[in-house]
Each structure stands twice: as C-alpha cells, then as structure tokens.
Amino acid sequence: MSYKTAQIRLVSSHPEVYEPCDDSFALVDALLSDQKHLLEHKPILCMEVGCGSGYVITSLMLMLGGEANGAQFIATDMNPHAITVTRETMEAHGVLAELINTDIASGLESRLAGSVDLLVVNPPYVPTPEDEVGREGIASAWAGGENGRSVIDKILPVADKLLSERGWLYMVTLTANNPSQICRQMTKKGYASRIVVQRSTEEESLHIIKFWRDVNIEVDANNGVTNSKTGILDSVRSQIQRLSFWGSSDINTSTD
Amino acid sequence: MHKNKRLLNRHSISLYTNKPLPSIKSNKEKKREKKMRLLTHNMLSSNIKGVTNGFPLRIQVEKVVENQVEINHDFLRNIFPKIHWKAFSDASRILGYNQLPEEPPEPSVLESDVDFLGKFHHALLELHLEEGALFCPETGRKFPVTKGIPNMLLLEDEV
Numbered sequence: 001m002s003y004k005t006a007q008i009r010l011v012s013s014h015p016e017v018y019e020p021c022d023d024s025f026a027l028v029d030a031l032l033s034d035q036k037h038l039l040e041h042k043p044i045l046c047m048e049v050g051c052g053s054g055y056v057i058t059s060l061m062l063m064l065g066g067e068a069n070g071a072q073f074i075a076t077d078m079n080p081h082a083i084t085v086t087r088e089t090m091e092a093h094g095v096l097a098e099l100i101n102t103d104i105a106s107g108l109e110s111r112l113a114g115s116v117d118l119l120v121v122n123p124p125y126v127p128t129p130e131d132e133v134g135r136e137g138i139a140s141a142w143a144g145g146e147n148g149r150s151v152i153d154k155i156l157p158v159a160d161k162l163l164s165e166r167g168w169l170y171m172v173t174l175t176a177n178n179p180s181q182i183c184r185q186m187t188k189k190g191y192a193s194r195i196v197v198q199r200s201t202e203e204e205s206l207h208i209i210k211f212w213r214d215v216n217i218e219v220d221a222n223n224g225v226t227n228s229k230t231g232i233l234d235s236v237r238s239q240i241q242r243l244s245f246w247g248s249s250d251i252n253t254s255t256d
Numbered sequence: 257m258h259k260n261k262r263l264l265n266r267h268s269i270s271l272y273t274n275k276p277l278p279s280i281k282s283n284k285e286k287k288r289e290k291k292m293r294l295l296t297h298n299m300l301s302s303n304i305k306g307v308t309n310g311f312p313l314r315i316q317v318e319k320v321v322e323n324q325v326e327i328n329h330d331f332l333r334n335i336f337p338k339i340h341w342k343a344f345s346d347a348s349r350i351l352g353y354n355q356l357p358e359e360p361p362e363p364s365v366l367e368s369d370v371d372f373l374g375k376f377h378h379a380l381l382e383l384h385l386e387e388g389a390l391f392c393p394e395t396g397r398k399f400p401v402t403k404g405i406p407n408m409l410l411l412e413d414e415v
Contacts, residue, residue: 083405098295100300101405102407106410
C-alpha cells in the first residue's frame, strides 16, 4: 500500500457521523510532518479518542505500517455510527484496530493506564451552550460547551493517565479554546508542548499541539507550582501569541 | 468543525480531491469482518462508579467466529507484556479454545517456542466474539457486544 494517508474516496460516511474536514486534515498533516519521528519513536500502543469517520486513525495506521509493524491501534467513539463508519473506512484501506463504543476511554483507563505511547485527539472544540455537550449523534463531534473546553478538559486528565512515560499526545485546538492556557495546564502535569501545525481556515484558527512528558519540568507534590528548567513553557506560549497574528498562512513550525 | 458542517465538508472534500463524494460501494460489496478479539477483552474493565474490581469482564458467548490472519512475531512480542495472562487464557477457553497454559509462560518462550507463538497468535487475534456480551464481575451489569463492537457506554447514574 503506497498511500501515506487514508483516501477520502474510501472513507465511509453516515448522516450522523462527522466527515473529515479542515480540522481532520490539519491533524493528519501534523502527524505526517512528524512521521519520521513517529517511526523512530516506535509507539507500541496507539490510540485515537473520538475516531468519527476513521480518517485520522486509518491515516495514522497507514503512516506507521499498522499492526504489521508491531504496533497495536485502538479507537473509541461515543457515537455507535462512528464506530461502524470507522470500521468500514479501515476495511477499505486494509487495516484493523480495536474499536470500542465508549465515552473518551471509559472502560479502558484502568488496563491501559501508563501504556499508551501515542494518543491523537480531535475533540469537540466548538464553543456551544453547555446543554449541547454529550448529546447523541453527530452533535457529539463538535459540541464543546463553554469556550469549547468542556470535553477537552475531561480528556486531558484521561490522556495524562493513559500516556506512557514516552507517550506523545497530538490534539486539535481552536484559538477560542485558549491553547496557551491548555499548555500551561499540561506543564503543571509535567508535559512540554509544541505547535506542530497552525492553520487558519475560512472560519477557524486551528492549532495542532503535541504534548510529551519532559523530565526537565519539575512538578511539585501539590501539582501546583511548576518550574520549567528549559523555558519550554514560555517558548510555546510566545509561539501561540506570535502565530495568532499570522492570519491565513499555513505553517509548520520547525520539527525539532 | 462546524454545526452546518455537512455543506462545508462537501465543499472541502471536493477541494482536496476533485473527485465525487466518498463512495464506499466497493467496500459494501465485501463481506464485513465483525469481530471483537480477545485482545480487546483483555483491555476492558467495568467502568461503573464505585466498582473496585472490574476486571476481567465475564464473557457470554452467542457467536464466535474464527478468522485466519498472518502471524506477526514482533506484534506478539510487543503485546505479550501487556496481556493479563489468566484473564486471557480463561477467556480463550470460554470461546472454546483449550490449548493455552493456565499459568503465564516465561517471556523466553516468545523467542524460541514456535508452537506457543502459534497458539498465542490464534487465541489473541483469530478467535472473535461476534455476538454476545461482557458482564461486570462485581455488579453483573451487562455490556453488549454487537457485530463485534463492545458497548461500554454508561447511564448517567453509573458515571
């Protein structure tokens, strides 16, 4: 199979399942731009939370060589139609993952704690009234509550629990989600972060952020005061501030 | 990501591909594989609020299917340390396969014992629960497995 990512024409669809859109493409582009590092990193357990159409997890599997390359892939979605569509998308591309119909990683957290090497998330990040969050069907793909943060703020502690010592997290965020505040929050948990792709579409300004555990970030016992020896936190925050002025350009920040 | 996204999606897809909208005809013609592997069972535990020992989930079998796939030694070696052996070998017996040792084997067998690797591979990846259910070992709460997909969604008062 020579394709690096899932082919749109082979991606299955359903009226109640979110079809790949700019945010999905930006996430896959972020993974592609990091493909060399990912292949060197050799993640054994890879997971997508909220797989929707399956476009992202299928692309990831094609990029990394799937199970044939010795890695295991897991995808979850709370929308049962999304799980069906993901399975069809995977089959159309000749790949296979464990598919679980669940909310975030409920039911997987205890057995997979500390063992996920690669986690990708395109969360429901659109700011909406709080009562739209968690509804059935396609609304679960976008409804993010206040500042689009309701579901993101549930996912981050789960991600922290699931990620292995060498775990990497790639997440889509919107400017309205306050990505620099998300990075600050993750620094308190010991994660460094980097913007892999910043992209402004007609409607949205998207940041794809990569998080990884950084031994140079000291986390105190209260999980409160943190001290970044390397100043990573400051650099990401200034990156976001700088980039948000860059309007419609599509840039990849340096890969190292 | 947009609320009126269906329209927008179609727009963006045509920009990306210059091709008609996704067609999965070729896929629909194929026989679908509907499977839950024992690998999946080994990763799941009951997530109900207050349950302290939710692993392993008890399996109720309605339909088991076997599906041969190519053996991949690297995959098996990578996954082996993550498998809870007793839960796995018990589950394989419930699915009708009696060839796995009850006690966890030494990791060295993964390097040398081709016979063991074959059995491990078969139970882990080729035996599928297509229809049935998983049950919380503590509360007996049922998690259905339909067309090979476990449904771990909880009701509001269970979260």
